[in-house]
Amino acid sequence: MTVRLYVWQRLTAALMVPLVLIHIAVIFYATRRGMTAADILARTRGSMVWASYYGVFVAAAAIHAAIGVRNVLTEWAPVTERRAGSFAMAFAVLLVVLGARAIAALVLP
């Protein structure tokens, strides 16, 4: 891992600390109040706040996880660093696409 990847991984980790805590708090709030899917969607649809919150979350998670996967592959799989990097990039794109789909379902009217 180079210093550039190290910095990106640490920065995204630091960013995700509050995001994860808020995410868990929201889950507790929604389940304890017995909110239905319709109740939740009524609050999130059209909301720029939730779109931004989960948009940042997805981007950070995609970068963070992809760097981690790249490291695992470099150390444990019989692949070159370049190949591990390509696979990690593809994994990051997959996470972004899946995340974007989930956000769209949450906030688009």
Add this chain to the structure above:
Amino acid sequence: MSDTLAELSVSLWRGAQQGRYENYVVPQRESQTVLDVVTFVQRHLDPTLAYRFACRVGVCGSCAMTVNGKPRWTCRTHVAKVAGGGRLQIGPLENLPVIKDLTTDMEPFFAKWQQAKGVFEPSKTRHDAIAQIRPDSRARVAVDAAIECINCGVCYAGCDTVRWNSEYLGPAALTRAWTLLNDERDAGNVARLQAISASGGCHACHSHQSCQELCPQALNPTAAIAGLKRRTTAAYLKGEIKA
């Protein structure tokens, strides 16, 4: 020498990269070191056994071997402390190519020392005044904590990251880089920070701390590497080094 107490069952690696463990019976003595055991085998049982040693008193760092699964300096390792049930298995250091029997090729270990820019780069000439370094300055205290490395290779042989990533510079070379980084007289720090920020540099360390646990000199390479991570990150964010 002291009287013989009992017998030790000793298993020694014979061969090169490919080989096998062979068994020997060695008389156990008081205050016997693992190096004494290996020497006994070579002097009395099989003169073809290859191993490396020089000072026999924990200064030169030549005699490290794998003893019952752990890398150790054999001249300062007492048999009584490591031979559970009177059994010893002694092999060459791991993570290094085996030349013959208990002798490894240390070339990759020292090549990484060079790669980590572990060479002092003077900032002054002989005509300049001698640098005044306060012993209690922060930088000198950091150097003191890391300087007593004897290059034995124990940390390198015990490092998981070296095992998994052949490019990784390893704890000893990085600790050396850390001491030079904190040497106020050294002028090579930009190149050094650049070298240890590349792939296989300090950021590959997982902080498992095996180096700290195994170092016969009780150094803490993990702390030195953590220091390198902080310094390289700061240098990168300031644009002093490139990724």
